[in-house]
Amino acid sequence: MIFHGMTVRQKALDLLDSGANGADVARRLNVPRGTVSYWLHMERSKRNICPGTRTPSCHRCDGVGLAGADYVYLLGLYLGDGHISQPTQHRVPSMMITLDDCWPGIQDEAGAAIHKVFPDNATCRVRKPGCRNIKVYSKHLLCLFPQHGPRRKHEREIALEVWQQELVDANPWPFVRGLVHSDGCRIINWTTRMVGGVRKRYEYPRYWFTNVSDDIRQLYTDTLDKLGIKWTHCTRAGKEYNISVARRASVALMDAHVGPKY
Structure with a gap:
């Protein structure tokens, strides 16, 4: 095992601090790449800096x-x-x-x-x-x-x-978009109506959001309310886990800011 003195270690840390990457430092000083990483990790721990970063980022x-x-x-x-x-x-x-x-x-x-x-x-x-x-x-x-x-x-x-609520209030559409991209979808529903004695089929888009948590559904619907989106609770299999947006104007707003999954 080769032991490297404090002079080599400090030079490695100085190079890293100046912007050099670990692989370049290892080659320049003829030190194993893992040793350079270990020195960097120990220095960051000593300075209470986030692992994997050079400066605090919270x-x-x-x-x-x-x-x-x-x-x-x-x-x-x-x-x-x-x-x-x-x-x-x-x-x-x-x-x-x-x-x-x-x-x-x-x-x-x-x-x-x-x-x-x-x-x-x-x-x-x-x-x-x-x-x-x-x-x-x-x-x-x-x-x-x-x-x-x-x-x-x-x-x-x-x-x-x-x-967090202040950030959501300032950016409501990205919040809705994230919720729909995780637990929602845009689908095409259909129904039939009698027109002039003839039963005709009609199709229309609808946004679904399904989540078992009452609190998360409330966060979703509260944000929809602030955006002027009309929504309804839908019970399926006896469970009110579903939020539906089907009004034409509301769907148009959702299409403009959320859209189908892709």
């Missing part, structure tokens, strides 16, 4: 600016198809947004939103049968998503904090 802890529209879109995705895991074998919490492979465009949009909200953290996609887990690690996940807690979402209270 809106709540450090006052760093937050991409509001991207955040509320990601919040909508999280409330529908997201999950935060507390650290066990990993050193920081992780968030996964599970999205169907039928909608690769939404997977891309989710990855882009995560990158905007966590610009200093790498994202990854974990392949699962029929879906992808869009994943990010950050010790500040619980700061930005305080809705995390024990038990499933519909078994605990889900309420936005004041600062």
